[in-house]
Amino acid sequence: xxxxxxxxxxxxxxxxxxxxxxxxxxxxxxxxxxxxxxxxxxxxxxxxxxxxxxxxxxxxxxxxxxxxxxxxxxxxxxxxxxxxxxxxxxxxxxxxxxxxxxxxxxxxxxxxxxxxxxxxxxxxxxxxxxxxxxxxxxxxxxxxxxxxxxxxxxxxxxxxxxxxxxxxxxxxxxxxxxxxxxxxxxxxxxxxxxxxxxxxxxxxxxxxxxxxxxxxxxxxxxxxxxxxxxxxxxxxxxxxxxxxxxxxxxxxxxxxxxxxxxxxxxxxxxxxxxxxxxxxxxxxxxxxxxxxxxxxxxxxxxxxxxxxxxxxxx
Numbered sequence: 383x384x385x386x387x388x389x390x391x392x393x394x395x396x397x398x399x400x401x402x403x404x405x406x407x408x409x410x411x412x413x414x415x416x417x418x419x420x421x422x423x424x425x426x427x428x429x430x431x432x433x434x435x436x437x438x439x440x441x442x443x444x445x446x447x448x449x450x451x452x453x454x455x456x457x458x459x460x461x462x463x464x465x466x467x468x469x470x471x472x473x474x475x476x477x478x479x480x481x482x483x484x485x486x487x488x489x490x491x492x493x494x495x496x497x498x499x500x501x502x503x504x505x506x507x508x509x510x511x512x513x514x515x516x517x518x519x520x521x522x523x524x525x526x527x528x529x530x531x532x533x534x535x536x537x538x539x540x541x542x543x544x545x546x547x548x549x550x551x552x553x554x555x556x557x558x559x560x561x562x563x564x565x566x567x568x569x570x571x572x573x574x575x576x577x578x579x580x581x582x583x584x585x586x587x588x589x590x591x592x593x594x595x596x597x598x599x600x601x602x603x604x605x606x607x608x609x610x611x612x613x614x615x616x617x618x619x620x621x622x623x624x625x626x627x628x629x630x631x632x633x634x635x636x637x638x639x640x641x642x643x644x645x646x647x648x649x650x651x652x653x654x655x656x657x658x659x660x661x662x663x664x665x666x667x668x669x670x671x672x673x674x675x676x677x678x679x680x681x682x683x684x685x686x687x688x689x690x691x692x693x694x695x696x
Contacts, residue, residue, distance in 0.1 A: 383508065385437040387412065388430060389588025391415065391516070391581050392444035394483035394491065396422070396635040399578065401585030402429060405558070412593060413628050417582055423492050423653040440501065441514035441592030441612075443584060445475035446493035447503075447605040452476050456612050457513075465600065467670055468527050470518055503609050505596055510617070513611040514591035516584045522614040523594065524553040532580065536661050540576065544568045547580060550676040554586050599668060618675040620682060622694060625658035632682045634675040638666060665694040 384406060391401035399419035414459040420426050430438065448455065454474045454687050462471045480487045493511065502512040520530045526688040531538065548568055555564050563582055567597035571579055594600070595612045617636040623645060625631055631654055635641035645651040645661050670677035682690065 383435065383437045385439065386415070386433050387589045387593040388433075388438060388440045389514075389585040389590070389592065390426060390440065390444075390492075391584035391588055392426075392442055393421075393490055393581075394480065394488060396484055396488070399581065400426065401581035401583075401588075402426060403582070403585035403589045404429075404433065405586075405589045406686055407593070411557060411559050412590060414561045414563075414586070417561065417585065419578060419581065423488060423495065426492065427499075430496075437508045437629055438501075438510070438628075439479055439505075439592045439596060440496065440511040441490070441588040442492065443514055443516050443588050444489035445480070445539065446489050446511065446513050447608075447610050448475055448480065448487070448490055448608060450476045452478050455489045455605060457605060460603055461515075461518075461521065461611070461613070465518060466597050468529075470521055470523055470529055472515060510592070512592060512595070512609070514588050514595075515611070516587045516591070516614055518571055518613040519591040519594070520550070520553065522616055523590075525549075527616060534577075543576065543580075544571070546584065547576070550583050554583060554590070557590055558586060560586050615668060616670055618669045619666045620669055620675050620678045622664050622682065622690065623655065623661040624664045625655060627658050629658065630664075630687065631655055631658075631661065632679055632690075634672070634679050635667070638663065642695075663678055 387405045389403040393400045399421055402420045403414060403419050404412050404416040420429065429439065434446050453476055458472045458474055465471065477487065478491065486548065491672065496511050499509065501509040503512055506511065517529055525633065530546055532543060532550050534543060550561060551564055558564060566579060594614050599615050600612050601615050603611040618634065619638055620632065620634050621638060623631045633652065642663050643654040646659055669678055
């Protein structure tokens with residue numbers, strides 16, 4: 383079965399539209415099969431279940447499992463702690479707050495109805511659903527670990543919002559095959575059309591999130607002991623190679639597979655490894671950003687060989 387990646391930027395109230403995207407992997411990009419605005423939960427379910435013959439991975443930017451009446455879920459507490467270094471946070475999710483937007487909380491209803499159709503919070507299944515968060519995906523994958531300020535807030539006028547949406551559009555053009563939405567002239571959009579466009583870009587990011595986290599390093603956050611929310615984490619890593627002569631080399635990279643290949647095959651490899659090929663990856667760890675990776679690289683390079691081997695063998 384082919385795999386499809388569905389993104390839903392779910393509106394919290396019945397009166398607003400939700401961005402909805404269906405995509406599939408096509409070469410080194412995702413291809414958009416459908417991209418639209420939908421209103422009711424019934425419509426969203428109907429669109430998803432059109433693809434019953436496929437493996438379906440759904441990413442929803444909304445709290446799907448909310449056991450608490452008030453306050454924060456553990457998801458928000460843990461995420462906010464982990465992402466404080468990037469100045470990224472999530473708003474509290476609780477039944478009291480969400481019921482203000484809809485007496486029958488839409489995100490919970492969507493999850494419960496998906497559950498009856500066999501969707502679970504587990505990538506090992508053929509029907510998968512997770513919460514995702516567009517801000518953290520954009521920051522970690524595209525915007526140098528910073529928030530892209532494209533949401534409407536006090537002090538941000540329409541011209542500013544359109545500039546940010548243009549940046550957003552350009553980021554997604556690198557990850558998705560060409561589509562008419564990604565060719566949109568933002569200067570032609572006015573009023574509600576600007577918000578509609580934002581919602582559809584967010585749906586694309588939700589689909590990208592669920593695909594990315596299946597295939598790359600990601601952080602999972604639990605509700606009641608079950609993975610529920612997933613987000614990309616920083617691509618920056620520090621790594622150790624074992625060279626052909628048994629010596630160890632330490633470096634940093636955002637794409638380990640590519641970097642190890644360069645060390646073995648390309649002039650882009652380090653001078654040290656060029657004359658000690660082949661090399662093999664024996665250790666790596668994730669870092670918060672380039673600065674953090676460089677600091678960790680410096681620290682590891684100043685370890686003794688015995689200390690490095692101990693680190694590798696932990």
